[in-house]
Amino acid sequence: DNPSMAETGQYLIFPKVPRCDGAIFVTGDSMSPLLKSGDIVAYKRIHDFSSEIFWGEMYLISVEVAGEEYISVKYIQKSEKGEEYIKLVSENKQHQPKDVHLHKVRAMALVKASVRINSMV
Numbered sequence: 001d002n003p004s005m006a007e008t009g010q011y012l013i014f015p016k017v018p019r020c021d022g023a024i025f026v027t028g029d030s031m032s033p034l035l036k037s038g039d040i041v042a043y044k045r046i047h048d049f050s051s052e053i054f055w056g057e058m059y060l061i062s063v064e065v066a067g068e069e070y071i072s073v074k075y076i077q078k079s080e081k082g083e084e085y086i087k088l089v090s091e092n093k094q095h096q097p098k099d100v101h102l103h104k105v106r107a108m109a110l111v112k113a114s115v116r117i118n119s120m121v
Contacts, residue, residue, distance in 0.1 A: 030090040043109035
């Protein structure tokens with residue numbers, strides 16, 4: 001389980017970025033080279049998965065896969081399977097797109113900003 005920065009009592013101030021609900025460190029390479037493991041993404045939760053999605057935008061998403069929670073950052077596109085599905089798409093083309101039924105989505109948040117820390121001082 002990867003707690004958000006707000007849950008751990010840490011805060012970031014992003015100038016000129018709309019209010020966010022939290023921030024989390026990115027792990028993995030599915031959004032590389034745009035996002036790299038260790039980057040921070042700030043997000044705004046959405047509640048109505050069927051009507052609040054901005055198609056083609058980047059989201060932090062929690063999905064149930066085989067009884068386990070899978071959290072990742074992906075682009076969300078319309079699925080060819082119909083309105084009850086969404087397509088999760090990676091920036092890294094080595095990761096194949098995946099169609100997911102909306103009832104498997106546990107949480108979703110629009111990525112509002114990202115930060116890369118290039119050196120630790």
